Amino acid sequence: MNKILIANRGEISVRVIRACRDMGIATAAVYSECDRAALHVRLADEAWPIGPSAPRESYLRIDTIIDAARKAGADAVHPGYGFLAENADFAAACRDAGLTFIGPSPDAITLMGSKTAARQAAIKAGVPVVPGTDEPLSDQATDEEVRRVAERIGYPLMLKAVAGGGGKGMRMVASAADLPGALRAARSEAQSAFGDGAVYLERRIMSPRHIEVQLLGDHHGTVLPFVERECSIQRRHQKVVEESPSLAVSPELRRRITTAAASVAKAVGYTSAGTIEFLLDEDGSFYFLEMNTRLQVEHPITEMVTGVDLVQWQIRIARGERLDLDPEALLNPKAHAIECRIYAEDPDNGFLPSPGRIQGLRVPQGPGVRDDSGAYEGGEVPIFYDPMISKLITWGDTRTHAMQRMRRALAEYQVRGIRTTIPFFQWILEDEDFKAARFDTGFIDRKLGKGPLRPIDASHQDLAAIAVAVHLFTTPAANGVAAPAASRWRDAGRTEALR
């Protein structure tokens, strides 16, 4: 394998470029119109334009991307996550074009991509699933038919998109009265997000924790599970903070849940990196939720606690190498790691997206800190894509140590000119329940809406007022962000002085 085309953008594209470079493999990036100056384009060995900014016309265009790979002379394609990463047609198109797809087989993607088929696979492997419908509810099913199915499962329940992911097309239904509205909303969201309006019902586990198991499978029949990740801190069903290991998982439970995950993957002949997600109930029972047939956003925390480079292993597996990692070591974390997903969203304003130019950037550094980012000073966060700009990962000997490092790193992290979720994470890191690892997937929803996240105290307001005055007073008239304003202030100041 000499050259890999990365069919993605942003931080994950940068992450894959780094893995390739660590292995001495050349990289080809692809970019849409608005991404010409994006970091992944600047860092890659070469870059190929693939069309207009809208994802549908560029990063989701299988034909254009295959064409770029051919022109680049790449012998493999890494899909990253999102976009075409879980698209079986794309994996098949790569194969048909003579390109190695760095991921699982098209069949595995198809099978696990259907939430209902994946449930069947888990059941066959002897792994418990959340009680619910085994078949999708057809688009034609009437409210009355759905209501009958719902009554059999019992309220409260979850409506989920068969093709789902990322919380899209998902609705909680508390009672029969909410069902018709939730059904319409879930179907329409699923239709627009996945082009498939099919949904199914699952009983709602009341206070579950989200526990997931990273796996690697090679082409020689070996499947190895890794120590679990906990991703219970979610907002609108999107993970925002992840950690590994989970304080809720004992060594004995770890043994059982990782064995269960591996048996599902083996049952479907899974290869490459994948993740099996579980709900962990308060009583310690766990249920298969779904399998993600790709590298995950939160993969770095597993890398930091096991010392394994998952992206490099994806590439090695794709080259046909044997997994020769020590299975025991993968289940014994050497550290505790936490990840915060930094989004270009304004937490003080309903998490509205905050795209725009990054006027200034200060990235945290020092021991125990990793910043996987697609951002740079002067760069634009475009409006067309997911607003995640970077992932901040910290680790330490203990969870307490990792949390303290995260607080330190968040305080060092400055992203100026746009709003980000950094203050939101500072608020989470100060929460007593978070500190004690007392949470479930409803944590954020329960805590949010109880007043402003992190009111600015009087002493910091004083310092801000002093800083602004000093800034305006000392800014040379012709430069800096405040330049036009500063001269006006200066004029006003003169007027004031003459009075």
Place this chain on the structure above:
Amino acid sequence: MIFEIAVGDKLRTVGIVRKGGMLHVDLDGRTHIVDACRISDSVVSMLVQRGDGAAPSRSIDAAFASSQQPARRSLGEGGGDFDVHLDGRTIPVQIRPAGSFGRQNKAGTGAPTTGPQRVVAPMPGKVVRVLVKPGDEVKARQGLVVVEAMKMENELRAARDGRVRDVAVTEGQSVDAGAVLLIVE
């Protein structure tokens, strides 16, 4: 030189003069002596000491960005002209030459607390749902319209109680940043 600076919900009067190598900053009647060192166009390192010398000088690294928050302004919640980044915090501030704040507010160009609210699209996107119709009574924070942008659905809410006067958009419609979606009075 005198500035009026709004931080949080307070309007501060800040006077500043240079004495020797130091800046003397008078904040609401209390003097701070500041050793200011400009790091770049948008970053200043300050050693701040209270004028009475009672507290040790604090090292404050302050960085500035012009604010890009049309959504905030449109919702009538008051916008910052600057974001000040210091001590791990992001603090929005508004600056006016001394005396102009009162005039601006009287003229109604500041953050309005009365009068019609124009709810505008914070960015280009697609209207997915309109949750109210003309004539509806709405409460503060009530959802009005849902706009999809950056793959997420964003609910725009009423800044305060009122009645929906006009709804200028329909579901499915694409809108540009700044487009007026509806008016609440």
